[in-house]
Amino acid sequence: MDQFLQLTLSGLTNGAVLALAALGFVLIYKASDVLNFAQGEFLLVGAYVMFALVGELGWHWSIGIVVTVLIAVALGVVLERAVLRPMIGEPIISLIMVTIGLSSLLRAIVSTIWGTDERAFPSFIPSEPIKVLGATVTTDKLWAIGIAAVFLVVFNLFFRRSSEGIAMRAVADDQQAALSMGISVKKIFAMAWSISAATAAIGGIIVANILGVSGNISGLGLQVFPVVILGGLDSIPGAVIGGIIIGLLQAYTGGYVGFGLNSIIPFVVLVLILMVKPYGLFGQEIIERV
Amino acid sequence: MLSLNNIEVIYEDVILVLKGMSLQVPDGQIVALLGANGAGKSTTLKAISGLLKPENGEVTDGSIEFQGEPIHTMPAEDVVRRGIFQVMEGRRVFEHLTVEENLIAGGYTRADRNNLKRDIEMVYTYFPRLKERMKQAAGYLSGGEQQMLAIGRALMAKPKLVMLDEPSLGLAPLLVQEIFDIIKRINEEQNTTILLVEQNALLALDIAHYAYIMENGRIVMDGEPDNLRENADVREFYLGLTEVGQRKSYRDVKHYKRRKRWLS
Ligand SMILES: Nc1ncnc2c1ncn2[C@@H]1O[C@H](COP(=O)(O)OP(=O)(O)OP(=O)(O)O)[C@@H](O)[C@H]1O
Ligand SMILES: [Mg+2]
Numbered sequence: 399m400d401q402f403l404q405l406t407l408s409g410l411t412n413g414a415v416l417a418l419a420a421l422g423f424v425l426i427y428k429a430s431d432v433l434n435f436a437q438g439e440f441l442l443v444g445a446y447v448m449f450a451l452v453g454e455l456g457w458h459w460s461i462g463i464v465v466t467v468l469i470a471v472a473l474g475v476v477l478e479r480a481v482l483r484p485m486i487g488e489p490i491i492s493l494i495m496v497t498i499g500l501s502s503l504l505r506a507i508v509s510t511i512w513g514t515d516e517r518a519f520p521s522f523i524p525s526e527p528i529k530v531l532g533a534t535v536t537t538d539k540l541w542a543i544g545i546a547a548v549f550l551v552v553f554n555l556f557f558r559r560s561s562e563g564i565a566m567r568a569v570a571d572d573q574q575a576a577l578s579m580g581i582s583v584k585k586i587f588a589m590a591w592s593i594s595a596a597t598a599a600i601g602g603i604i605v606a607n608i609l610g611v612s613g614n615i616s617g618l619g620l621q622v623f624p625v626v627i628l629g630g631l632d633s634i635p636g637a638v639i640g641g642i643i644i645g646l647l648q649a650y651t652g653g654y655v656g657f658g659l660n661s662i663i664p665f666v667v668l669v670l671i672l673m674v675k676p677y678g679l680f681g682q683e684i685i686e687r688v
Numbered sequence: 689m690l691s692l693n694n695i696e697v698i699y700e701d702v703i704l705v706l707k708g709m710s711l712q713v714p715d716g717q718i719v720a721l722l723g724a725n726g727a728g729k730s731t732t733l734k735a736i737s738g739l740l741k742p743e744n745g746e747v748t749d750g751s752i753e754f755q756g757e758p759i760h761t762m763p764a765e766d767v768v769r770r771g772i773f774q775v776m777e778g779r780r781v782f783e784h785l786t787v788e789e790n791l792i793a794g795g796y797t798r799a800d801r802n803n804l805k806r807d808i809e810m811v812y813t814y815f816p817r818l819k820e821r822m823k824q825a826a827g828y829l830s831g832g833e834q835q836m837l838a839i840g841r842a843l844m845a846k847p848k849l850v851m852l853d854e855p856s857l858g859l860a861p862l863l864v865q866e867i868f869d870i871i872k873r874i875n876e877e878q879n880t881t882i883l884l885v886e887q888n889a890l891l892a893l894d895i896a897h898y899a900y901i902m903e904n905g906r907i908v909m910d911g912e913p914d915n916l917r918e919n920a921d922v923r924e925f926y927l928g929l930t931e932v933g934q935r936k937s938y939r940d941v942k943h944y945k946r947r948k949r950w951l952s
Binding site for chain 2 (some may be wrong): 561564565567568570571572574575576577578579580581582602
């Protein structure tokens with residue numbers, strides 16, 4: 399029981415981070431049909447910027463988070479403007495190559511500035527053992543889940559309630575019709591990239607807090623693909639639930655079956671689910687009236 | 689007041705579609721723009737609303753003025769902010785958004801966001817059926833309800849001029865009548881100017897104050913609805929009536945004859 403609870407908790411922690419990263423991926427795909435292969439590097443950038451501000455410059459962690467998010471937003475706007483917008487209308491394969499190039503570039507920049515050694519992250523989240531339901535867990539995991547949950551709720555409200563959020567979903571549905579009501583598609587693309595970079599940066603900060611900063615963080619980006627394919631490429635709730643499912647699966651297989659298998663099991667499950675639901679669990683089906 | 693002065697539109701740098709198109713829409717009126725498939729009606733509306741660019745089209749000559757200001761080089765969002773709203777052909781509702789979210793999207797450019805709720809209610813008074821379905825995804829509405837939503841979305845922007853592209857497309861006759869009645873009411877009650885593109889000439893002439901007939905990228909005839917209705921050619925080719933007033937199938941009208949008459 400003790401082990402089950404601990405595994406569940408680490409699974410949820412990983413899942414929350416995956417959900418944040420996948421959310422950004424889905425957002426960009428929904429708004430602009432671009433598959434962003436640099437999503438993992440957004441996590442990396444977030445973690446290192448936070449490390450620089452708090453660990454190297456000694457800022458307070460709360461200011462660190464805010465400034466990191468702002469820098470991520472700016473990065474999103476710049477990338478969309480300078481790299482993606484000139485590519486509008488190019489074949490999908492070129493767009494994919496561009497985001498792959500972007501991921502190498504971001505990784506190279508990070509390792510040039512900070513080197514490749516693993517560094518200790520100035521953990522700001524308290525990590526004390528406490529007892530939950532009889533099992534001993536550390537508080538940093540609970541915090542991580544809490545922080546991720548808050549951001550996911552905020553984004554959900556943004557998409558359901560705010561007119562900018564509704565406009566973003568409108569663009570995802572029908573770009574030209576959105577344009578006809580005065581919605582600026584360019585602005586929406588830039589917003590998708592910024593929000594995406596920001597959520598990933600928060601994910602990166604959470605991972606770094608638990609595991610330390612190193613280039614490995616961008617490896618999490620690879621796990622974003624099974625998550626979004628599982629949840630449905632264009633579904634925001636799918637990204638969240640897919641992230642949690644994959645996170646839990648990895649934790650359970652790692653704990654009960656053994657390490658090594660935990661990176662394979664998610665793909666096995668993925669294949670099984672896709673056989674039943676080809677658009678993923680929550681993928682948007684084409685609406686056909688009869 | 690909207691005026692198109694001799695405009696020329698070219699797609700993909702080579703396909704010349706509008707060739708010296710001119711037309712006036714006075715404030716507060718309903719003006720109908722009629723014509724056969726491919727005449728260039730939708731292209732005309734897109735030239736006005738700034739929606740040509742995403743289709744690789746361009747106004748290459750002439751000018752479009754709205755309230756004395758040239759608008760033919762403006763991006764679509766600026767045109768909407770100046771009070772022109774195009775309801776595109778084929779309804780184009782946001783299928784995965786609810787009815788209410790579609791309406792909110794329609795009011796995107798509004799500065800007075802506080803009044804959105806009140807105007808959503810105003811739209812529901814014109815289209816009570818939308819109210820019953822306000823939480824439903826728009827993709828599951830019937831064709832008629834989607835057309836109502838498309839028009840309601842336009843009302844949310846509080847435009848001075850609404851351009852409707854074939855609102856009768858694919859709808860049952862009774863429903864078309866209902867929608868045309870509402871268009872007329874909107875014109876009278878909201879004092880909204882309307883530019884109505886239609887293939888259903890008979891109905892359009894019923895509610896219009898003035899009408900233009902277009903063929904092959906330019907206007908070939910214009911006038912008050914009564915005068916147009918009496919014109920023998922219009923009766924035959926656009927209203928499907930023969931001299932004795934019987935309905936006649938479009939099939940009977942020989943294509944070569946029609947082109948020759950209009951272009952000579
Ligand atoms: N994006 C485009 N690229 C190239 N040619 C186009 C484009 N859109 C329209 N055309 C051409 O322009 C001409 C006029 O098209 P338009 O859609 O304006 O006609 P319409 O009068 O609205 O016809 P309908 O009644 O069938 O809707 C057609 O010959 C069409 O093939
Ligand atoms: Mg048309």
